[in-house]
Amino acid sequence: MASVKTAISLIAHRDATSPVLDAAGIPAVSAGTCGPDLASAPWEFDLAEALAGTPGYGPGASSSDVAPVSTPRQGQLPQEYKDADDGGLEDRILAAKAALGDRVVILGHFYQRDEVIKFADFVGDSFQLANAAKAKPAAEAIVFCGVHFMAETADMLSGPGQSVILPNLAAGCSMADMADIESVSACWEQLAELYGTEPDAQGRVPVIPVTYMNSSAALKAFCGEHGGIVCTSSNAATVLDWAFERGQRVLFFPDQHLGRNTAKAMGVPLDQMPMWNPRQAWGGTDERTLRDARVILWHGFCSVHKRFNVGQIEKARAEFPGVRVIVHPECPMPVVDAADEAGSTDYILKAITAAPAGSTFAIGTEINMVNRLAAQYPQHTIFCLDPVICPCSTMYRIHPGYLAWVLEGLVRGEVLNQITVPEATAIPARVALERMLAAKP
Numbered sequence: 321m322a323s324v325k326t327a328i329s330l331i332a333h334r335d336a337t338s339p340v341l342d343a344a345g346i347p348a349v350s351a352g353t354c355g356p357d358l359a360s361a362p363w364e365f366d367l368a369e370a371l372a373g374t375p376g377y378g379p380g381a382s383s384s385d386v387a388p389v390s391t392p393r394q395g396q397l398p399q400e401y402k403d404a405d406d407g408g409l410e411d412r413i414l415a416a417k418a419a420l421g422d423r424v425v426i427l428g429h430f431y432q433r434d435e436v437i438k439f440a441d442f443v444g445d446s447f448q449l450a451n452a453a454k455a456k457p458a459a460e461a462i463v464f465c466g467v468h469f470m471a472e473t474a475d476m477l478s479g480p481g482q483s484v485i486l487p488n489l490a491a492g493c494s495m496a497d498m499a500d501i502e503s504v505s506a507c508w509e510q511l512a513e514l515y516g517t518e519p520d521a522q523g524r525v526p527v528i529p530v531t532y533m534n535s536s537a538a539l540k541a542f543c544g545e546h547g548g549i550v551c552t553s554s555n556a557a558t559v560l561d562w563a564f565e566r567g568q569r570v571l572f573f574p575d576q577h578l579g580r581n582t583a584k585a586m587g588v589p590l591d592q593m594p595m596w597n598p599r600q601a602w603g604g605t606d607e608r609t610l611r612d613a614r615v616i617l618w619h620g621f622c623s624v625h626k627r628f629n630v631g632q633i634e635k636a637r638a639e640f641p642g643v644r645v646i647v648h649p650e651c652p653m654p655v656v657d658a659a660d661e662a663g664s665t666d667y668i669l670k671a672i673t674a675a676p677a678g679s680t681f682a683i684g685t686e687i688n689m690v691n692r693l694a695a696q697y698p699q700h701t702i703f704c705l706d707p708v709i710c711p712c713s714t715m716y717r718i719h720p721g722y723l724a725w726v727l728e729g730l731v732r733g734e735v736l737n738q739i740t741v742p743e744a745t746a747i748p749a750r751v752a753l754e755r756m757l758a759a760k761p
Contacts, residue, residue, distance in 0.1 A: 323434040324688050324711055327352075331709070332359035354627075354710030355379045362717045363402055366394045366490060377494050380713030381623040385494035392468060394490040394717070394737075401721035406435065409720040413439055416727035424730060425459040426723075427452055427474065429466040430665045431624075431686040431715045436465050436723055445665040446470055446533045447552035451757065453477045453484075461485055461730055464739075465723065467714050468492045471739040472537040476746045476753060484739045485730075487722035491714045493534055495650075498620035499574035501538040503598035504529075508546070510602065511571065514610055520568060527616075528567030530559060532575050533756075534622075537741045537749050539573070544748030550756035553649050554664035556582040558759045560615075569613050571596075574620030581649045581656045583615045595619055624712050625650035628684040632705040633658045636682035640701070646671055647684030647705070655684060665689060672697055686712050 322330070331352035357365075357379035365378045375391035377383060404412070417424070417439065427449050428440030437443060442452040446466075453462055453474035461483045464471040468491060475484040508529070515526035529548035531539045540550055547566065551559035556578055563570045572579035580593055592612055596603030597619040602610075610616065628651045636643050645659040646668050656662045661671065665685060672681060677699040683690045684705045694702040729736040741749070 322691075324691055324709060325433055325435055327691075327709055328358045332356065352709060354381065354708050355383055357383075358709070358711070358716070361402065361721075362488060362490070362719045363394075363397045363721070365717070366396060366488075369393055369490070370396070375490070377492065377713040378490065378717055380711045380716050381627060382494040382713035385497075385623055385713075387492070387494070388497055388500070391492050391497065392489040394488050394722075397721055397725060401725050404721065404724070406720070409724050412724040413720060413727060416724065416731050419731050420461075420727065422456075422458060423460045424463060424727065425452075425456040425461075426463045426465060427470075429470065429715065430669075430689040430692075431712050432465050432718060433688055433711070433716060434692060435720050436718055437688075437692070439720075439723060440465060445552065445554060446473075447554045447664070447756075448666060449474070450477060450533070450552075450753070454479075457482075461735065463487065463723070463726060465718050466491070467496075468739070469496045469534055469536060472741050473533065473540075473753065475739050475741050476537065476540075476750050483735045485726050485735065485737050486739050487726050487737060488717045488719070489737055491717040493714055495532075495574055495620055495622045496534045496536060499531075499535060499539060499598075499618050501536070501542060504539060504542060504571075504573060504618075507571070507596055507598060507603065508542075511610070511616070514607060515568075524566060524568050526568055527571050528563040528569075529571045529573075530563055530579075531573055531752070532556075532578060535574055537745050540749035540752050541745045541747075544751035544753075548752055549759065550752045551759070552664065552756065553578060554666055555756065555759050555761040556649070557586060558761045559756065560586060562755070562759055564614075569616065571616045571618075573618030575622060575650055576617040576619060577621055577625065577652055577656075578649050579615055579617045580653055581651075581662060584653065588614045593617055622650040624686050624710070625684070626652065627706050627708075627710060628652070628655045630654050630658045632684075632707075633682070636703075636705060640680050640682070643680045643682050644671075644675070645682045645684070645705070651684050659684065669693065672700060672702065675700060686715070688712075688715070 375387040428437040457479045471486040529543045533552045592614040594605045595617045646661045647659040649662045680701040690704040
């Protein structure tokens with residue numbers, strides 16, 4: 321099966337040579353991808369953002385999300401890497417890896433493009449890679465082919481003297497940016513006014529903050545400072561159990577869908593899960609609703625998983641009787657309810673690995689992972705619920721050119737794109753992260 325990059329290139333070529341015209345005779349955007357810019361090289365967006373003076377997420381699922389001014393931007397990649405073809409970049413990456421040996425470890429998230437993931441020493445979800453960051457204490461450098469919050473986490477969990485590198489600084493996360501330390505702190509102060517700070521007769525404090533791994537180091541530190549914890553999609557239920565033992569209710573940020581789906585599966589009624597919108601007074605809710613709340617959900621979401629809908633599931637069932645539908649818990653609740661199962665990326669992988677030959681799967685998660693699974697398990701029929709190729713905008717900003725650039729920098733003794741979390745932030749964040757690592761599902 322062709323990689324996502326190859327599929328996008330083929331669609332772009334088809335549209336350029338035989339464009340589909342709309343009613344006015346103007347070339348229409350192909351239904352094959354969520355945007356024609358996906359065929360462009362990531363460094364074109366680095367340059368465009370530099371010239372405009374404003375950051376962005378790039379083409380893909382998050383293209384319409386508004387990036388805050390503080391979003392990191394990538395400087396210009398040297399021309400030699402832009403000009404190199406795929407084969408040339410592969411030779412340079414392999415040569416640099418051979419020269420560096422055990423001095424470097426490359427981590428790759430499941431959602432990363434195939435052209436990068438093939439060079440990774442570890443491939444996994446955010447939970448697995450958080451552990452992998454600790455697994456090679458002798459490595460001088462950890463090159464994280466993922467997004468910014470993941471590299472921050474690796475820096476906080478890595479050993480002294482280890483450098484964490486993000487090949488493209490523009491690889492952020494729009495979901496993570498939907499909750500910032502100022503907004504969460506303001507929310508926390510309002511909740512303290514409402515609930516007070518004293519524990520109940522069972523010793524449970526009024527609120528426990530829980531942040532999803534997809535959040536900044538500052539928010540992880542906030543949780544560490546306020547008796548809270550970090551969760552991943554694979555241990556969210558375990559983390560909520562931990563929190564309910566210690567608190568009367570939970571403030572869950574930034575992803576509303578993971579919080580709602582997890583708490584609902586644990587038996588928390590929907591009317592006890594109000595949503596907090598930081599742009600509205602009292603979060604857009606009222607004091608009575610908040611007093612009855614068990615889980616207060618932040619108004620955030622993943623733009624990749626927001627694309628999935630119940631109609632796609634119905635279509636898959638109609639076309640493939642007996643299909644097994646598995647979606648990520650970042651999907652909206654109606655999608656999770658309509659699916660057969662919901663689980664983390666590692667859950668999806670294990671389900672496919674354990675299935676009998678000839679199984680059919682419709683998967684609701686990022687397209688790079690789904691296409692890779694289809695190629696790795698040809699004994700099954702595996703396809704993405706969303707028929708439109710629309711990868712994670714920020715993961716797609718990592719390209720072999722950037723990987724070659726940072727690895728060759730290490731060969732020269734130069735650390736490029738290092739991600740460093742200030743110790744004042746890292747200390748309390750590590751407290752919340754270590755609680756997460758101990759909360760094994």
